[in-house]
Amino acid sequence: MAEAGQLISCHTLDSWNEQIQKGNDSKNLIVVDFTASWCGPCRFITPILVELARQLPHVTFLKVDVDELKSVAADWAVEAMPTFMFLKEGKLLDTVVGAKKEELQQMIQKHA
Numbered sequence: 001m002a003e004a005g006q007l008i009s010c011h012t013l014d015s016w017n018e019q020i021q022k023g024n025d026s027k028n029l030i031v032v033d034f035t036a037s038w039c040g041p042c043r044f045i046t047p048i049l050v051e052l053a054r055q056l057p058h059v060t061f062l063k064v065d066v067d068e069l070k071s072v073a074a075d076w077a078v079e080a081m082p083t084f085m086f087l088k089e090g091k092l093l094d095t096v097v098g099a100k101k102e103e104l105q106q107m108i109q110k111h112a
Contacts, residue, residue: 026060032064083095
């Protein structure tokens with residue numbers, strides 16, 4: 001079980017579904033980071049996400065490796081890494097493609 005203020009990695013479909021369900025129930029913002037182990041910009045942005053997760057415990061930060069959970073990436077039509085999706089109550093609010101720290105922070109402020 002992940003604590004508030006953490007970047008939660010979803011390694012299985014079950015863990016993904018569980019985290020999405022919990023987020024939907026809490027009505028909090030969910031930020032999903034679609035990433036890949038081989039992706040340089042993904043590695044660059046991860047420490048920033050970890051810091052944001054610590055600063056914003058009311059926001060749920062999920063990390064999905066597109067190679068591990070291909071079906072989830074396909075369901076959400078992810079084509080580039082990193083892709084960040086902002087969800088609330090099961091609805092997609094916004095998307096940021098690329099390791100864009102400022103844009104990421106703006107979207108979180110906008111929707112949280």
